[in-house]
Amino acid sequence: xxxxxxxxxxxxxxxxxxxxxxxxxxxxxxxxxxxxxxxxxxxxxxxxxxxxxxxxxxxxxxxxxxxxxxxxxxxxxxxxxxxxxxxxxxxxxxxxxxxxxxxxx
Amino acid sequence: xxxxxxxxxxxxxxxxxxxxxxxxxxxxxxxxxxxxxxxxxxxxxxxxxxxxxxxxxxxxxxxxxxxxxxxxxxxxxxxxxxxxxxxxxxxxxxxxxxxxxxxxxxxxxxxxxxxxxxxxxxxxxxxxxxxxxxxxxxxxxxxxxxxxxxxxxxxxxxxxxxxxxxxxxxxxxxxxxxxxxxxxxxxxxxxxxxxxxxxxxxxxxxxxxxxxxxxxxxxxxxxxxxxxxxxxxx
Numbered sequence: 001x002x003x004x005x006x007x008x009x010x011x012x013x014x015x016x017x018x019x020x021x022x023x024x025x026x027x028x029x030x031x032x033x034x035x036x037x038x039x040x041x042x043x044x045x046x047x048x049x050x051x052x053x054x055x056x057x058x059x060x061x062x063x064x065x066x067x068x069x070x071x072x073x074x075x076x077x078x079x080x081x082x083x084x085x086x087x088x089x090x091x092x093x094x095x096x097x098x099x100x101x102x103x104x105x
Numbered sequence: 106x107x108x109x110x111x112x113x114x115x116x117x118x119x120x121x122x123x124x125x126x127x128x129x130x131x132x133x134x135x136x137x138x139x140x141x142x143x144x145x146x147x148x149x150x151x152x153x154x155x156x157x158x159x160x161x162x163x164x165x166x167x168x169x170x171x172x173x174x175x176x177x178x179x180x181x182x183x184x185x186x187x188x189x190x191x192x193x194x195x196x197x198x199x200x201x202x203x204x205x206x207x208x209x210x211x212x213x214x215x216x217x218x219x220x221x222x223x224x225x226x227x228x229x230x231x232x233x234x235x236x237x238x239x240x241x242x243x244x245x246x247x248x249x250x251x252x253x254x255x256x257x258x259x260x261x262x263x264x265x266x267x268x269x270x271x272x273x274x275x276x277x278x279x280x281x282x283x284x285x286x287x288x289x290x291x292x293x294x295x296x297x298x299x300x301x302x303x304x305x306x307x308x309x310x311x312x313x314x315x316x317x318x319x320x321x322x323x324x325x326x327x328x329x330x331x332x333x334x335x336x337x338x339x
Binding site: 008011012013014016019022023026027030052055056058059060062063074 | 113114117123183184204
């Protein structure tokens with residue numbers, strides 16, 4: 001499984017430390033909220049909202065440099081649209097890994 | 106050139122703002138909702154919008170459909186499936202997938218600056234789409250749709266304008282100049298520094314005033330010649 005990293009953010013920041021700090025603060029806060037929403041909506045079988053949640057969190061997976069995981073999230077989004085859950089467990093593992101990563105930086 | 110950023114995701118807005126720092130674009134404002142952006146555009150002249158497609162309640166495409174200015178749009182999205190639909194809109198300059206990379210962003214900006222000048226300047230004619238017969242105005246934090254042919258007249262009242270239709274009046278924070286740029290010039294005419302009228306609604310003209318519905322509107326000397334030209338005089 002891919003590991004989250006800050007390569008993309010460092011590239012975008014061009015050495016702007018303030019930007020990096022702001023981005024990490026926003027990512028930590030928003031990711032935790034969106035991760036919790038995805039779990040809750042999955043448990044409630046609220047697929048309509050779950051599709052929106054997965055779509056929104058995809059950008060954050062990409063920001064953390066996880067291209068394969070981003071592709072998997074897109075596949076999962078498509079599956080959920082067809083009310084199929086097969087990719088969801090894989091996605092949840094990725095999201096859990098990112099959540100741990102963000103909580104420790 | 107100035108721009109706004111419209112995205113419900115804070116991290117996405119921060120990234121575009123950061124990327125703009127190294128371009129010739131000045132970020133004037135950012136919005137988490139397209140509705141807020143529409144309100145802003147009612148009273149501000151902006152060249153470019155970075156726009157997300159998937160947003161709750163009012164999507165990026167909904168936003169584009171309400172546009173009445175020559176605003177150019179660069180779509181930023183995590184979904185590659187809307188590219189064909191996106192380029193159906195004349196205002197869409199580019200379609201960038203998130204997360205937006207530096208090279209891809211710069212390519213998009215280059216594309217923007219390579220547009221013919223006439224497409225970028227807020228020319229008056231560009232702001233009057235003749236096939237749109239409605240206007241959205243901000244009334245008490247609501248965007249209210251008014252059918253343009255139903256407008257009788259518009260009166261300036263300090264920092265506000267009063268838009269009068271047969272049924273209702275709407276008081277809006279705007280200027281006559283701003284609304285004039287949104288109205289079709291073949292039917293609307295400024296006849297006084299405080300009034301624009303719908304010439305097709307004139308009942309009669311007497312000396313220096315016109316009667317529209319039950320309203321008597323003064324005609325200033327400087328605007329009278331233009332009004333007379335518009336009349337289908339026998």
